Amino acid sequence: MAPTSKLSIGIKRASRSHAYHRRGLWAIKAKNGGAFPKAEKPAAAAEPKFYPADDVKPRVPSTRKPKPTKLRSSITPGTVLIILAGRFMGKRVVFLKQLKSGLLLISGPFKINGVPIRRVNQTYVIATSTKVDISGVDVAKFDDKYFAREKKQKAKKTEGELFETEKEASKSLPDFKKDDQKAVDAALIKAIEAVPELKTYLGARFSLRDGDKPHEMVF
């Protein structure tokens, strides 16, 4: 920086012409043909017809994505799980894989204990230390969409038909699901029968007895 003037405050060191030359606007003017380039003003926006009385912030939708459900370390593919609630409570069941929704894909196998290929939540399940070898089972085709409910068909009904029973949709399992069950179970049952007593173990249900203390049990 130029040395400050020692004469007085407000008296600049550089003279008007010197300061003008230093700023270099003459060079920009020369480049632009004599005049300083003027920025184009953007076209004035039309005045809005309506001004709201209060200043309200527009709601921004949340960009938060939920984390994938963490699988307990005790649950690995092939673990035998005990179902704690629901229709199949107490049943011992084989874990196949975790689906994208976080639910666990399990199978009885159906022949052994009547539990079909099903989804179950991790919190309603106890993992035992028993493992089944499921390397021979192909579960790639199962995902959450496989288990989606069938959309009800809304057929237009005449007045007479309206009063008839509305349970016309058949609730039987589609054949391809039965075949999938058989395919998965075939490999599973082979692996299960290789282990002594595992089949009867999976067929038996778990129950608490007198004197049992769940907090002291090792599963």
Added chain:
Amino acid sequence: MVKGRTGQRVRLYARGTILGYKRSKSNQYETTSLVQIEGVNTKEDVAWYAGKRMAYIYKAKTKSSETRYRCIWGKVTRPHGNSGVVRAKFKSNLPPESMGRKVRVFMYPSSI
């Protein structure tokens, strides 16, 4: 509950007794009940049960949803004292008739 179940009856809950409400000598706080779970005798044992759901089941004279049995759901919140008694909060406060009666302490939400 039975609910028309024909197969094997399995018990997947621990039995508990409702001791009463959280209280001091002359004041009681009905939002929290005290429960004694069978087989649980120390504060350290209670840690396993923290957060587990419980159900107080009772019968009524009229049928609602095809059954006379009704239920109040709740959960274990924390230990109470050193000897295994547990504090529990229910969806609606337990009625005083429940004192001395049984409660079911389920094994879910499970973390095993």
